[in-house]
Amino acid sequence: MPGPTATPGYRAVFAVREFRTVFVAHLLSLLGVVVSEIALTVLVYDLTGSPLLSSLTFALGFLPYLLGGTLLAGVADRYPARRVLVVCDLVCAGCVALMVAPVTPVAGLLVLRCAVAAVAPVFNGTRMATLADILGEGDLFVLGRSLLRIVSQSALLAGFGVGGVLLTVVPPRGAIAITAVTFLASALLLRFGTAHRPARAATAERQGLGGTWGVLRDRRIRALMLLFWIPPLFIVTPEALAAPYAREIGASTAALGLLMCAMPVGTIAGELFAGSALSARVRERIVVPLVAVGMLPFLLYAVEPGIALAAVALLLAGATGAYTLGLDAWFVAAVPEEQRGRAMTLMTAGMMTIQGVGMAGAGLAAEFLPVHVVVVGAGVLGTVCVLAVVAEVRATEVRDGADHHVTSG
Template identity: 25%
Template structure:
């Protein structure tokens, strides 16, 4: 694979795997600690919301900073900040700090992520270059899925034997791998993007004005929002099915989560085989995931439901990777940070909106019916997106790449 001929990419991929593994260990650690301290899933959800909220509030500003500042330096600062905050989580556990300290740290983590996310995306493009960006994002999906499986599996053992503080410390150390990779890279081999945006007032507004002139990107983000909220909040529907009609309980939910993670690995492998990730692939994978979601609603037992989850998870990864690729390749390089920030806001908003809506639907009409309704909405959204994109096919060359 051409990407791995690059020393910079090998360093970046290795650091990414270590960092993602540490991040999922930390996610498990937060959930474990909050549930032990409160016994409340609502409190656990609050911690998650506090990490997401800053991305909604300050993500566009983070994108503007990523377009303006040298991203390698930004990442050195943000990765160090993440390491300090993760060590702070460990201190709260070890020294018996009040839960409010953990909530504060969760919010600060989200604040750093608001600047960190767009910078990571922009720097990833510098490591791979535009010709290999699709391949790099596909590899990134595989790394994320693998890191999630390793982090959750290893984290469960560590949490049970040594406690959540060790998970937070391991996450803090994982950021050192990214910092070391950044320092070890050959800057002369990085692919330089378009000149960074000059310092100016209204850089965030300029980003929104630019997006308003990119109807294709807006359609892609709109489809991604629907699929990511109503169509694809699987953690909610998997839990509702396992604890409801499938009678799987906690053990069944664990099986479904593991199967879903395995499906994301399969999806990352499949998407890596495409030379180009076109808009048609986004629509097609979205329709497949949505139709299969409707089929899952009729699954008679736990294992039949799990079997349908595998291609659903694979299609979800194809959708996410194609969205990430298109919003970068189909927009100006000097606006890339702000576009990536907008995509992150859409993703975060989809999670925050979709989870409670799906939860309410599961309670009101039942988990099976919710899956059917959500799948139907996904099909409609993809169909509407396809119609809008076809109307622009004469104006948007990317559809015929």
């Protein structure tokens, strides 16, 4: 194993056969989600001609996260992880297959969309917890999480493009049918390419919401959860308002695409650099500085910048997302093993839900204020909120130092 100042690098993570299986399954499942979202949105619009229902189809990808992440979080620890992952993929494949049926009404399509979104946090949280079993709780786990985030950002960029091209060749139902195959392929990979492990907490409490909120009784875990949740609440603002901002400054549609891609590209670059060039100790030391300055680039919007300068601001903001590597190490060290699946499911559900809230809040604010003012306000308010959470994280580190110390991975 590498020393405390060394980093094994991403190559060492790919050297673990079981991780390679999880990685490919993740890619297939993610592409299935992205392409099915696009195809279903187009299908609903074709059937109804309603822009509201079409946009509602996309929004429903966020809303059930909260419900699924709270009510179903205990599933991640109560049953063997491989079984949970395979069943989630099969549920998604079944829902998508029903979407393909011509007899399925629009209301049924929306319900099926909610069902896919409801199981997503359970799948993601279970997979995150399983990574600690496959890679250990040290630096390999952090790098494995980083790789899955990188492929998620890349798949979002590529998936929308692939989905758009696919819809020029096949009808929406045909594209949805293809995604059913990707879910089934992911299920097969996970079933036969990963080891069986017993449930983390075979006698886990069956208390629904009570058991889920029980995770948050730990002050340290609660503070770290907030550090995962609060930045996305504000950082989605410029992306959510990219189209109105491009219109505000008279930019072209191509320029809008540049704005939409800038932050994900910065996030990928920041994670790749931190994961390959920095040691575990350094990654943990830069968590607070990076998260503290992450939204300050939004202040450039005060001068109503052109597309190039706005893209630079978003690129820089995205690059500071590298703080999540060190934060992952703190989180896995703070959560007891028997609660790991539940905690990670809740954390994932919260992140997705909070992004939906942030997008809605940004749109509401932009109804009354110029877009550039809203983005600047998000940068200022977001920084203040993050600093308050950082203070709480520091307080728990000092108070509970014997139990919740920050490790070097």
